[in-house]
Amino acid sequence: MIEESEAMKYVIDNENIVKIYGLCEDESRRHMYLCMELLDKDLSETIHIFYKSTGKYLESLLLNTTCSMVNALEYCYSKSIVHRDIKPENILLNMKNVTVKLCDFGIASTKREFNFIAGTALYMPPEYHELRKTFDYRCDIWSLGMTLLQLTSEKLLKEDVNSYGDPFIASQVFIEKLLKDGGIWLKKLIDAAKCSIEAKDFIRECLTIDIDKRPRFEQLKDLTYYQENVKGYYYKDLIEMLEKISNLPKKEENPQEQTETERKKNS
Numbered sequence: 001m002i003e004e005s006e007a008m009k010y011v012i013d014n015e016n017i018v019k020i021y022g023l024c025e026d027e028s029r030r031h032m033y034l035c036m037e038l039l040d041k042d043l044s045e046t047i048h049i050f051y052k053s054t055g056k057y058l059e060s061l062l063l064n065t066t067c068s069m070v071n072a073l074e075y076c077y078s079k080s081i082v083h084r085d086i087k088p089e090n091i092l093l094n095m096k097n098v099t100v101k102l103c104d105f106g107i108a109s110t111k112r113e114f115n116f117i118a119g120t121a122l123y124m125p126p127e128y129h130e131l132r133k134t135f136d137y138r139c140d141i142w143s144l145g146m147t148l149l150q151l152t153s154e155k156l157l158k159e160d161v162n163s164y165g166d167p168f169i170a171s172q173v174f175i176e177k178l179l180k181d182g183g184i185w186l187k188k189l190i191d192a193a194k195c196s197i198e199a200k201d202f203i204r205e206c207l208t209i210d211i212d213k214r215p216r217f218e219q220l221k222d223l224t225y226y227q228e229n230v231k232g233y234y235y236k237d238l239i240e241m242l243e244k245i246s247n248l249p250k251k252e253e254n255p256q257e258q259t260e261t262e263r264k265k266n267s
């Protein structure tokens with residue numbers, strides 16, 4: 001918590017980063033609380049609901065996330081903050097104004113270069129498994145690519161990584177599989193993603209294996225996919241979809257969703 005609030009001190013002024021109001025503790029002084037703005041859902045929950053209720057993937061959610069996260073991460077970079085845990089669960093959505101914001105700076109680095117590896121297995125970059133003394137913000141660009149890839153798929157790449165216990169080992173196994181035979185599996189995953197060609201190109205660039213060839217923010221912003229948004233993309237289908245899912249009856253209000261146990265109890 002202290003580390004998180006420390007990192008967040010530097011990233012207070014960006015429309016795509018969750019706003020923090022302050023840090024407080026309870027009367028016993030044993031618990032600390034971080035007070036922040038409340039958003040509606042994280043992206044992992046959002047795409048789950050989308051698929052469940054409509055069976056559809058939304059290009060505009062991907063585009064909105066792409067542009068918002070490039071903006072947030074470039075800002076973090078300007079403040080020497082590396083987030084290190086970019087993933088759908090740490091990206092929040094305001095359903096009313098379709099704003100996408102980054103949260104959870106719990107393992108962020110307040111130095112541009114770091115040597116302590118942290119993160120979530122599925123999103124860790126390949127360079128974590130090379131003999132390197134330090135790492136930098138380019139880990140966030142790789143994780144953004146993995147995050148976008150996740151958003152294009154109903155079956156999220158869970159890949160059983162959690163069964164390894166240690167996230168670093170799990171990531172090593174996952175990256176080895178991803179990059180085997182010249183990265184065939186990675187290429188197949190991107191090719192199979194249900195999104196536009198421009199979106200695939202953007203994801204492919206983020207997932208550049210060689211860290212020295214991975215694009216920087218300026219290069220990412222030059223890509224067609226990002227430029228589309230700069231032209232003033234209107235998130236019409238996203239707004240309509242959010243209106244639709246926010247009107248869905250809650251689980252307990254829908255009799256058809258009654259569970260087996262409940263049915264037995266009631267009969």
Ligand SMILES: Nc1ncnc2c1ncn2[C@@H]1O[C@H](COP(=O)(O)OP(=O)(O)OP(=O)(O)O)[C@@H](O)[C@H]1O
Pocket residue numbers: 018036037038039040041042089090092103104105106
């Ligand atoms: N400001 C917020 N508004 C709405 N939901 C939030 C907010 N902050 C966090 N959440 C929800 O809570 C979840 C956990 O929060 P966060 O990512 O900050 O903590 P964490 O360190 O990852 O915790 P844990 O690993 O125990 O889940 C997020 O994935 C998101 O679903």
Ligand SMILES: [Mg+2]
Pocket residue numbers: 089090104
């Ligand atoms: Mg989190």
